Amino acid sequence: MTPASQSARSFLVRLGGEVTTKSRRVRQRFQQKLVQNLRDALAAHQVPFRQVENQWSRLLVQGDDSATEVLRRTFGVQSFSPIEGFAPCQLEQIVQIGKQLYHQRVQGRTYAVRAHRSGGCRLSAQRVNETLGAALNPGATVNLDRPEVTVHVLMTPQGAMFYHQVIPGPGGLPVGVQGKAVALLSGGFDSAVAAWHVLRRGVELHYVFFNLAGAAYQRLVVSVAKVLADLWSYGYRPQLHVVDFEPVVRALRTQVNPKYVQVVLKRLMYRAGSQVAQEIDAQAIVTGEALGQVSSQTLKNLAAIQPAAQVLVLRPLIGLDKEDIIAQSRTVGTYALSCKVQEYCALVPEKPVTAARIEAVDNEEGKLSPELLPPLVQQRRVLDLRRLEVEELVVESIYIDHVPQGAQVIDCRPDYQYDAWHYPGAINLPLEELIDNFKHLQRRRCYVLYCPFGLQSAAVAEKMQQAGFEAYSFRGGTAALRRWMQAQGITEDDPLVPDPRD
Ligand code: ATP
Ligand code: MG
DSSP: OOOOOSSOEEEEEEEOHHHHTSOHHHHHHHHHHHHHHHHHHHHHTTOTTOEEEEOSSSEEEEEOTTHHHHHTTSTTEEEEEEOOEEEOSOHHHHHHHHHHHHHHHHTTSEEEEEEEEOTTOOSOHHHHHHHHHHHTOTTOEEOSSSOSEEEEEEEETTEEEEEOOOEEOOOSOOTTTTOEEEEEOOSSHHHHHHHHHHHHTTOEEEEEEEEOSOHHHHHHHHHHHHHHHHHHOOSSOOEEEEEEOHHHHHHHHHHSOGGGHHHHHHHHHHHHHHHHHHHTTOOEEEOOOOTTSSGGGSHHHHHHHGGGOSSEEEOTTTTOOHHHHHHHHHHHTOHHHHHHHTTOOOOOOSSOOSSOOHHHHHHHHTTSOTTSHHHHHHTOEEEETTTOOHHHHHHHTSEESSOOTTOEEEEOSOHHHHHHOOOTTOEEOOHHHHHHHGGGSOTTSEEEEEOSSSSHHHHHHHHHHHTTOEEEEETTHHHHHHHHHHHHTOOTTOOOOOOTTO
16 A cells, blocks of 8 residues: 555545445446446546556555546445545554644544454554544544544554545446447437436447538537547447438428328437447437326336337336426536537427327338438447537538528628629628628528638637537538539529528
8 A cells, every 4th residue: 555645635436335246256347347437437537547457345546536526427436435544553643643633623622433344454443433532532533323524544464544525426337347239319409318327327329420400510419429429438438329300301391291201200210329329339328208297208108109119118217297307407517518418409390199009100101211210320420428529510510502492592702792693582781790790690591601712701610610500611612613503503593592491
């Protein structure tokens, strides 16, 4: 045991009863995984002096004060205590050092000394309680039932350790001991909290996101996934699989009875999620469904969606109320981001079916081409969440080579150029005016900006994306836009196409 150096700190880490009651072989595996996860967590957060020692009945972790935050978020840690001092396992030394450490702290307060023996230490715990308890006495009062300060002395064959705090960890099992699953992540409150519960039970989790609403939405969901990856997922490299679902949305709008759109959409999510799970050797998909929360989550509708799953479906929130889920999202750290995601609700038909019959859903789903889904899953993007900086996604998706249906086009050139020619339906907001005023634009629309070369408008589109807008710059500027119009057969007299999301 190395005594703590100036700013280094040691922590005593306790494992949960669920780990310690396992057979020796299983416990060994779980503890080794926890050691590995803690090493990864300390390194990921650049905690100095990092070391993890497996002492079987406990772990000893070296770090500095910043390790506290890591220990609070590593699943499998039941509780932990910052160690305040060490002493050889002899009565006089324990009393002398214990007095130095706690004399001030217990002044004017009630206290108790609790000594614990672990391993082969011969000293009687009761003697330590009495002798150190008496030595701390002047100016303080012993209260064994409800002390304000509890001085703990853990006596081990290697020496005695002192601590007075017991800080709860997140509990659960070390991530990775329960195999692998994929969580369907929409970025809303539910799916992030659902993922957290499954991580907490020791599952190595990867994420699948079906993008229904463009780049700005995607960036928010990536941010949610990054919170789960950076704060709660240690010992492996979590991935986010991004599947473009815009073609699915288009097909649903045109081919499926609107009442069934939600239920069929969920089936397609189950199918695509299962395909990803099977490809990465995962045993289950995880969803944030809670019984009766929305129309697609009635018991009958869940039963009608279920047959689309090719792997086990885990629904850890099935019995929870929305308020409880939202409260839990604060613990997870996704609350603020999920609030923003709520603004991007896609595809809510007026009167969705609430008690779908399986045959009717089969029939509606059967209207879609079987060729629709597999290529979209094949062409998905896989992001390494730990490595990824959310800003990277901005630069990658700043340019666009077409005008999406319903987009608002903004001509960023001076007004005399706009008067001479502009894209049909485009509004004129010269660059400076746009920079000052874009915050007042409607958030749920998609914007395509153009200027003579598409470069200055790219800078503004980037600013808009950073502020949460879906905005792009037309690659190549005015000339390229005119060429694209010609190729599409769009004439200058074409009316403005309405936004399907309005
Ligand atoms: P959340 O349930 O996360 O708040 P939501 O309310 O928008 O999101 P629901 O319609 O309740 O989503 O969908 C139920 C579940 O289906 C979600 O919890 C999530 O697991 C999955 N899901 C929904 N939309 C998506 C999506 N775009 N990408 C991935 N999974 C999704
Ligand atoms: Mg939901």
